[in-house]
Amino acid sequence: MTRSLYLIFLFFFYLFLQVIILNKILLFGYVNPYLYISFVFFYPLKKNRFLFLFLSFLLGLCIDFFSDTGGIHAFSTLFIAYIRLPLIHFLFKKTPIDYTLFKLELEQVGQIFNFVVTLTLIHHLLLFSFTNFSYQNFDRVLINTIFSSILTLLLFFLVSYIFRKKR
């Protein structure tokens, strides 16, 4: 019960953090961090993924509502939510038995880094390709992806460093 309440809190926290603060950063005029995708990283691992996929989709859609982007955030977030499980299988070598005990922050730093970087890059690439919505200006898509990914990742690791639990 407390866990699902915590997830609901997390959902709205990321939504409003993104909409009120992060969407207005616009470093150099176009570089924006998209920290809300850490919802996908931290969502507990379960065998039944329907709720997880739906919530990720919904979080993206809510951000779309606020930033007038159709379904771009919804699609990108849904996509990384779907490929999260295969990526966990591949990177952390987990079997379905380990699902309940899996916690991202308890894994090795290098593996966490690979995991987060891969998902962030895929998400941002999809996001900016759809925002651009044409085959032209692909160089700008790549530049946007790289710079925004750097900013997102910096912010993500900073925040998780500050809020990490002392062991």
Add this chain to the structure above:
Amino acid sequence: MQQIIYFIEKYKHFLFFLLLAFFAMFLIINNHSFHKSKFVNSANEITGGFYQKTSEISDYLHLKKQNTALTNENINLKNHIEKLRVNLHSTREKSIIISTDTKRKYQYIDAKIIKNEYHKAFNFLTINKGKKDSVTPEMAVINGKGIIGMTDASTNNYARVQSILNKNSKINARLKNSYYFGTLIWNGENYNTVQLIDIPRQVKIKLGDTIVTGGKSTIFPGGILIGKVIKTHLGTTAINSIDIELFNDMSNLGNIYIVKNFQKEEIKSLENKQK
């Protein structure tokens, strides 16, 4: 039959993913066509109300700037009135009757931008007036310095504006000192510059020439300021586009006017008849 159930059971997550992905795709494509009604936009009651609240707070920080902008505009308008008054007197002396009781063509509705963006290829703004104040889609949005965009969706209290910084925007524009006209577009790169295309080749264009709206559409009245020419592609190049620097700083917008055209229906019905 068992095979099908087995298949669904095996790929249920993938099928669910596909379903949601197709829905998202549908929304993305829907968002890029101007004449479709849109479900996902920031002009609905929840997001609109939210942006209204946040802009009420952040507006305090920009009050001084807004005040100077409005005073400047007032001064310009007052000077304009004085000029017109002089003209009016001189025409009266020549005993030409001016019919001032003809029907007003445009009405200006004031509104405020509660959400602004300029970093994407397809930018939209949200304003705090909607159907209650007779704001409907396809109305011009301007401010004292020049054009901003046109409305493309409205709810009871809010409306969404397709910015001129949107790759789908095409606006009729002309040179201020001649009647040659072209189409104003944006290539999605710099939010201070837009492009004027389809302008005839024989036109002599100098750097610094002022570009205004052409008034050949039912949305924008003629003569609204747009910007000044900063780069031309002269010579024998196939490129026939002119770079224009906007007078408006699109990253810093506050109070705006919505222009309602009373004769829109009449003009449209006439144009349809000729086909």
